[in-house]
């Protein structure tokens with residue numbers, strides 16, 4: 001567990017330096033425009049040009065330029081809270097910089113085929 | 127690890143053919159073996175997401191809230207395992223303690239179900255975990271994580287103690303062992319396939 005200071009800022013524990021506040025990172029935008037983004041939405045960069053992007057968006061794009069990752073992995077890599085990462089991503093999806101997959105279990109009710117494929121994959125591990 | 131402000135290039139990317147992702151929660155009370163379980167099945171070194179909550183326990187997803195509220199971040203361990211050329215499974219080790227109730231709304235969204243790890247030395251600590259899953263309507267299976275000095279009970283005694291439905295899977299596992307851990311997840315997914323109402327697609 002990594003409790004943050006009471007004012008909501010985060011401190012990088014390697015450098016002891018306070019990172020930007022979440023609402024600053026996202027330019028004051030609070031609600032992700034795409035509520036379809038969740039922890040396991042798979043994303044990758046769709047464009048290579050980073051002009052007009054803010055520093056946080058550039059960091060995010062650099063991670064995504066290497067290939068496909070889940071939103072959670074990108075957030076972990078950037079050491080940003082998931083909620084902040086989703087807001088940054090939502091803008092980049094809207095601007096065409098990021099491609100995101102549709103969720104595999106959209107209604108929260110997984111389809112039979114998905115469950116069967118998961119089962120087959122797990123059995124192959126044995 | 128590089129500085130937090132430079133881009134880390136330590137990410138292990140997915141195979142480019144992977145197009146679908148599934149998520150399972152590995153939950154249970156404090157120190158029951160969640161992180162160990164995730165690590166055992168993960169193909170990558172487990173990572174951590176940070177979920178922001180107010181001190182009062184509400185999950186902060188709408189960031190307009192953050193300013194002026196006292197918040198805390200909770201780290202959730204997760205790992206992944208590529209199951210085929212097109213499918214990847216994510217395992218999220220979600221703390222089961224009551225103060226993390228609000229975390230679950232975000233973490234549980236889009237997950238197939240939950241595997242509840244339980245320790246027979248502290249069975250009562252699992253009650254609230256199971257109750258919460260039932261309240262959320264998230265299907266689950268229970269895996270008894272065996273510790274060296276943990277008391278052994280019969281399946282019937284454990285089912286009775288945890289008040290499990292007859293169809294809820296109850297298995298034993300060793301979170302340090304890959305085959306044993308895979309078997310526990312298989313019991314859960316098999317249950318999801320055969321006992322849960324589903325859309326027919």
Ligand SMILES: Nc1nc2c(ncn2[C@@H]2O[C@H](COP(=O)(O)OP(=O)(O)OP(=O)(O)O)[C@@H](O)[C@H]2O)c(=O)[nH]1
Pocket residue numbers: 154155156157158159160161162163219221271272273274299300301302
């Ligand atoms: N004997 C035995 N020890 C285990 C097993 N699983 C985990 N442990 C040990 O139990 C301790 C706690 O395991 P963790 O995986 O950290 O548990 P956790 O649920 O993630 O703990 P918190 O995140 O702190 O709630 C560690 O020392 C593990 O090595 C198991 O199956 N058998």
Ligand SMILES: [Mg+2]
Pocket residue numbers: 160161162203219
């Ligand atoms: Mg843990």
